[in-house]
Every structure is written in structure tokens, then in C-alpha cells.
Amino acid sequence: MRRTGLRAFVLVLVAWTIGTVGNGTLEAKTKFREVTGEIVSTDAAANSLAVKTMKGEMTFTVDSKTQIVAGKDEIHLSDLRAGQKAKIYYTHAGGKDLAERIMVKALTQKR
Structure with a gap:
């Protein structure tokens, strides 16, 4: 049961990260x-x-x-x-x- 909860958390975290990067809310800083x-x-x-x-x-x-x-x-x-x-x-x-x-x-x- 514990592993299932951890997997679900990791999947949600990955989905959130992909979503924010795709929306452009996570922008790479410009290197001058x-x-x-x-x-x-x-x-x-x-x-x-x-x-x-x-x-x-x-x-x-x-x-x-x-x-x-x-x-x-x-x-x-x-x-x-x-x-x-x-x-x-x-x-x-x-x-x-x-x-x-x-x-x-x-x-x-x-x-």
C-alpha cells in the first residue's frame, strides 16, 4: 500500500512538472x-x-x-x-x- 501511494505521488509530481514547463511558467534564466x-x-x-x-x-x-x-x-x-x-x-x-x-x-x- 505504501508503494502505491509513493508511485501516485511521483506520477502527480512528474505530471505537474511537465505541465508547468509546457506552459512556460518554468523558464530558463538567460545566461548573459x-x-x-x-x-x-x-x-x-x-x-x-x-x-x-x-x-x-x-x-x-x-x-x-x-x-x-x-x-x-x-x-x-x-x-x-x-x-x-x-x-x-x-x-x-x-x-x-x-x-x-x-x-x-x-x-x-x-x-
């Missing part, structure tokens, strides 16, 4: 890649950013979900300048590197 380098150029029209890293130059696609920050302030792609050091968190899909978050040091204002 990370790179640090110097900004070479930005292209607002093409929504792209080129960065020189230790492994060579990389080009990242920037979209409306990309978070770009300077210190604690959120900024825009057009605020980035060649020569700035940047840390980029990105994903690679469809042959492209999509920037999820771009971090640079706080921008200083010239007086």
Missing part, C-alpha cells in the same frame, strides 16, 4: 555574456555599437530594451563617445550580439 573594452564607434541609425576588446573588435546591436547607464544615470546610445571604457552584458542569438546592458563611467560636464 560579458565583455569590457573601449568604444570605437556608435551608429544610432543602425542601432549598433563597436567596441575594441582584448580579443578584437566586436559589434553589438542595441534595441529599445537595452539599458545604457553612466554611473547611476540612464543615458542614450547617442550619449556614448569613442574612447570611453564600457562593460557590456549581451546575448548571442541569430548570429548577432545583442547588448542587454551597457555600463560606462559617469559622464562629467565640462565647465
Whole structure:
């Protein structure tokens, strides 16, 4: 009798797990890649950013979900300048590197 109860519990657990995975309620966490380098150029029209890293130059696609920050302030792609050091968190899909978050040091204002 005890084994039957255990089997029933295991079957219910397996069915629940399959159901939640099938419904998308159990999602795999996205693994972000990370790179640090110097900004070479930005292209607002093409929504792209080129960065020189230790492994060579990389080009990242920037979209409306990309978070770009300077210190604690959120900024825009057009605020980035060649020569700035940047840390980029990105994903690679469809042959492209999509920037999820771009971090640079706080921008200083010239007086």
C-alpha cells in the first residue's frame, strides 16, 4: 500500500512538472555574456555599437530594451563617445550580439 501511494505521488509530481514547463511558467534564466573594452564607434541609425576588446573588435546591436547607464544615470546610445571604457552584458542569438546592458563611467560636464 505504501508503494502505491509513493508511485501516485511521483506520477502527480512528474505530471505537474511537465505541465508547468509546457506552459512556460518554468523558464530558463538567460545566461548573459560579458565583455569590457573601449568604444570605437556608435551608429544610432543602425542601432549598433563597436567596441575594441582584448580579443578584437566586436559589434553589438542595441534595441529599445537595452539599458545604457553612466554611473547611476540612464543615458542614450547617442550619449556614448569613442574612447570611453564600457562593460557590456549581451546575448548571442541569430548570429548577432545583442547588448542587454551597457555600463560606462559617469559622464562629467565640462565647465
